[in-house]
Amino acid sequence: MVSEPVKIDIREPIIEDYTSYQKSKSIGSDYLKIYTQLSPNNMPIIADGKSKAIGAIQLISYSDNSNKFARPVIANTDTIIDLVSSNKLTMTDTKVTIPKGRSMELVTANIGYNASSIKINVLADYLENSVLELSIQGHKDVSISAEPLLSIVPYSMQFPYLIYFKDSEGIASYATDDINVRIYADGISIRQGGNSLRKGDSIMLMELEAIRKGNISIYLEAIGPNSRYENHNSIDVISFDNSNIALDIYVPETMVVGSKYLASVQLLYKGYPFSADKDVRIIVFSNSNSISIPTNVSIVRGKYFTFFTVEANHKGKVDITLLADGINSISKEINVVEDKLMLKLDSKDSVNRMDIFDVTLTASYANIPLSNLRVKWSSDLAVLTSMYDDMTDANGIARAKFLAYDKGIITVSATIYGYGIERSVSIKVKSTEVDVSSNNNASSNDNNARNNSSGNSNVNNASKEDRSLEDNIFDKLAELPIDAEYLIMLPALAGIVTWFINKKRSKLK
Secondary structure, rough: OOOOOOOOOOOOOOOOOHHHOOOOOOOOOOOEEEEEEEOOOOOOOOEOOOEEEEEEEEEEEOOEEEEEEEEEEEEEEEOOEEEEOOOOOOEOOEEEEEEOOOOOEEEEEEEOOOOOOOEEEOOOOOOOOEEEEOEEOOOOOOOOEEEEEEOOEEEOOOEEEEEEEEEOOEEOOOOOEEEEEEEEOEEEEEEEOOOEOOOOOEEEEEEEEEEOOOOEEEEEEOOOOOEEEEEEEEEEEEOOHHHHEEEEEEEOOEEEOOOOEEEEEEEEEEEEEEEOOOOOEEEEEOOOOEEEOEEEEEEEEOEEEEHHHHHHHEOEEEEEEEEOOEEEEEEEEEEEEEOOOEEEEEOOOOEEEEEEEEEEEEEEEEOOOOOOEEEEEEEOEEEEEEEEEEEEOOOOOOEEEEEOOOOEEEEEEEEEEEOOOOEEEEOOOOOEEOOOHHHHHHHHHHHHHHOOOOOOHHHHHHHHHHHHHHHHHHHHHHOOOHHHHHHHHHHHHHHHHHHHHHHHHHHHH
């Protein structure tokens, strides 16, 4: 990228002992001022606590209040210049020193976490002050929010309390200062969590405990060097008895034979989930072996839910019942339906050793193609090449290419995953040895035909010897114990064989 051209007016500097004058006193017809330029100025710099305003300051002598006769002034002493921001949350104060013998110096200032338009006052002894404006984009009117993640909690239970920052548009923001957080609530104690947020943090989670029943108001106060935030909300703390505690289970009403499902069970109090005050052991049983389920599960202290796996075995209707000591039981009926899943593999019946052959998988359910199923291929006596599908397409089809590296019966398998189903299908392919003798006879017949059509006996003899050489080489290769680990050597082996044959041919000529 290339910048736009910039014009610079070069003028002869002056040296003036300005320290002997007061700010309000002119030096002859001239007066001294600090010229300041900062960027960004109306540029989209984001107030995120990481950006910087960059610019320069310079000592300038003006005549008759006109820039036409402005000249740079050489400092006759180290001159400290302060840049004071009108909003410390948008840009922090900074200072810079122009050393003796210089007229200007670069300056940087840290952008804060709250966007706004601000004024920068440029102050120094003996010199005329100046003011400039900056417009910083980003988060505006940052505020603090806090809320309990549960609206109703049992007495003596711990519950999470979230504290976070947002701007006037509801976008997540940051702490503008190092902030001390205090919580005031009659009936709430802090169990875990700090009491401070560092500048730039956006969220904090605390663990509170309800030690009194009823509706409790929670007041939060966050104070920093340049900011102060307040927030308040409330939570209902209730007492409970076992007669109002119930279990709830989430499991599909219909399952397909062979499918699996991750069911969940949770504790409810008057329809609201709540955390257990101790480990809750739940007995799980069914009235049929159409499904497989664990005999018991547990909801640990401080949690309100747990998971377990349900696996459908065969067709039928079955009831799942959950029992826990002192808690109302729950039952759920599941209808296990027939498996209408169809998987089919297609391939050649037989192949020659070292042949590459195709295998096609077709997946459907009730004659409807199943797309986006994950597919995993495997085989013995053959290796999977790099050309294969790991997902079924819109027609429920996936294809793969295999290389038969040994003779025998090849078993190719495909396993599909998805829709709560995991199923495998396989196919048998016969791998046979290449009939070398028939190839030799065919080669011999070809040579005889060439001999009959040519009167040059030397060429005929060379052709026979050449063909015999190739046949012998391929006979030796056929006897090699080629296995999967030798396949990576095939390109190099083919190159060696080609070189050897060409060398023998050149000698025969």
